[in-house]
Amino acid sequence: MEAQETRTDELNEVTLVGRLSQPAEEQVLPSGSALWKFRVIVGRPPSPASRVTVDALDCVVWAKRPARSVAGWRTGDLVEVKGSLRRRFFSPSGGGRVSRCEVEVATARLIRRADG
Secondary structure, three states: OOOOOOOOOOOOEEEEEEEOOOOOOEEEEOOOOOEEEEEEEOOOOOOEEEEEEEEEEEEEEEOOOHHHHHHOOOOOOOOEEEEEEEEEEEEOOOOOOEEEEEEEEEEEEEEOOOOO
16 A cells, blocks of 8 residues: 555544534644644433533644634634544643543634624
């Protein structure tokens, strides 16, 4: 298999449609790279195994085009994000090494503004 080929039986695509829990926040890393972080709240189908009715999913934006979109979103806005699930490793200022799973957003769009 050549390096440029992609296996068709493997796929990491995520699409979320939900409400923004709070406005996105820009974070500048020690490297100087900037990212935007936010959380999307999505409903879960009812299940007899769990009383949980929603999931709060962390999203991160590295690219400039989707960053411009999310920068203007407000709490409660109905949004759609598409991207890939990533596990990111980093060292917080207190030491140690931690990881976080989040959706790395490739595209983002506002579907409907929150009431109010």
